Amino acid sequence: MKRLLVTGGCGFIGSNFVRLALQQLPDCRLVNLDKLTYAGNHENLKDIANDPRYRFVKGDITDGTLLEKLFAEEQIDTVIHFAAESHVDRSITGPAEFIQTNIVGTFTLLEAARKYWLADNKDSSQCRFLHVSTDEVYGSLGDTGYFTEETPYDPRSPYSSSKASSDHLVNAYFHTYGLPILMTNCSNNYGPYHFPEKLIPLILNNALNGKDLPVYGDGKNVRDWLYVVDHCEAILTVVLNGTIGETYNVGGNNEKQNIEIVTTICDLLDQKVGLLPDGEARRTLIRYVTDRPGHDRRYAIDASKIKKELGWSPAVTFEEGILKTVDWYLDNPEWISAVLDGSYQNYYEEMYGNR
Numbered sequence: 429m430k431r432l433l434v435t436g437g438c439g440f441i442g443s444n445f446v447r448l449a450l451q452q453l454p455d456c457r458l459v460n461l462d463k464l465t466y467a468g469n470h471e472n473l474k475d476i477a478n479d480p481r482y483r484f485v486k487g488d489i490t491d492g493t494l495l496e497k498l499f500a501e502e503q504i505d506t507v508i509h510f511a512a513e514s515h516v517d518r519s520i521t522g523p524a525e526f527i528q529t530n531i532v533g534t535f536t537l538l539e540a541a542r543k544y545w546l547a548d549n550k551d552s553s554q555c556r557f558l559h560v561s562t563d564e565v566y567g568s569l570g571d572t573g574y575f576t577e578e579t580p581y582d583p584r585s586p587y588s589s590s591k592a593s594s595d596h597l598v599n600a601y602f603h604t605y606g607l608p609i610l611m612t613n614c615s616n617n618y619g620p621y622h623f624p625e626k627l628i629p630l631i632l633n634n635a636l637n638g639k640d641l642p643v644y645g646d647g648k649n650v651r652d653w654l655y656v657v658d659h660c661e662a663i664l665t666v667v668l669n670g671t672i673g674e675t676y677n678v679g680g681n682n683e684k685q686n687i688e689i690v691t692t693i694c695d696l697l698d699q700k701v702g703l704l705p706d707g708e709a710r711r712t713l714i715r716y717v718t719d720r721p722g723h724d725r726r727y728a729i730d731a732s733k734i735k736k737e738l739g740w741s742p743a744v745t746f747e748e749g750i751l752k753t754v755d756w757y758l759d760n761p762e763w764i765s766a767v768l769d770g771s772y773q774n775y776y777e778e779m780y781g782n783r
């Protein structure tokens with residue numbers, strides 16, 4: 429029986445992962461530690477909140493005392509570390525939280541795992557610490573080429589530098605202390621429960637409501653898009669079968685320019701809910717805005733290692749995934765309005781009181 433500590437399980441990818449792990453690991457115990465920042469929404473997990481295998485703890489990964497207590501109390505043998513500040517634009521206007529959570533938080537979590545797993549006479553052979561990271565640590569590509577696991581790090585934003593720093597710490601704990609770490613560096617995710625500050629849900633919501641669709645620069649920055657459930661499957665695969673100390677790149681083989689993403693969403697919404705009230709197509713809402721400072725031009729992932737060694741490859745094409753995503757947002761208007769009016773932040777207190 430696996431005893432998992434998932435950090436950041438109320439965020440976008442974390443909540444999709446918690447649901448998948450409970451489905452696929454019938455015997456597991458799963459503790460979700462989340463600070464519930466603006467990006468954390470416990471309502472994302474309301475369908476599994478009463479599962480007897482699940483426990484939610486509201487807390488901060490920089491709180492070493494709490495972590496030590498949780499490891500001991502729950503006899504944690506597996507950590508899946510999602511908790512992070514994750515939005516590049518916010519890292520430009522306010523980098524301090526990124527340093528605190530992404531670097532200091534990861535360090536504190538590593539220390540707690542080291543103290544609990546590598547204590548005298550403990551058998552840590554079944555323990556795993558999986559650090560969930562991003563392809564942004566590799567910097568920016570030109571028109572050709574792919575990031576492999578050997579690509580040198582070259583982060584450009586406070587977000588990617590803080591993730592790069594945490595990746596180095598995780599690797600250092602393997603080489604220095606023998607902590608049984610694994611790492612995944614993944615491309616851009618999209619899908620259900622995505623906070624509407626990120627490109628796809630932002631555009632979806634604005635396009636639905638006839639608002640302007642801001643596109644950075646010339647709209648030709650390229651990202652590789654992966655459906656979030658595919659990413660979660662990759663993480664489960666790595667934690668169950670990956671080789672300790674190894675990094676696995678995870679990607680969708682779906683390179684798209686930002687403008688292609690925006691026009692695809694516009695066209696899908698025009699088909700599904702009809703044109704705008706004035707009879708115009710949603711593409712007319714597109715507005716090019718001043719580019720993000722240090723905006724990386726192109727990311728593209730070579731995910732052949734995880735395919736060859738662990739047999740994982742994405743199951744959902746971009747065409748299927750974007751349709752599922754648009755349908756999910758259309759089917760869940762209450763979720764999006766609770767996020768937009770801020771009432772989602774009351775959900776936890778309403779459900780659990782002040783504990």
Ligand SMILES: NC(=O)c1ccc[n+]([C@@H]2O[C@H](COP(=O)([O-])OP(=O)(O)OC[C@H]3O[C@@H](n4cnc5c(N)ncnc54)[C@H](O)[C@@H]3O)[C@@H](O)[C@H]2O)c1
Pocket residue numbers: 435436437438439440441442461462463464465466467468469487488489490509510511512513514515529533560561562563591613614615616617618623
């Ligand atoms: N979204 C992507 O496309 C993508 C791609 C590759 C890697 N990643 C990585 O995956 C992870 C999850 O990303 P996401 O998009 O789901 O992020 P998110 O912003 O949606 O969720 C982050 C979660 O972490 C929690 N959190 C933040 N600070 C915390 C702290 N100090 N203590 C405890 N919990 C805290 C938040 O409350 C939230 O629930 C991150 O580490 C991110 O770097 C994301």
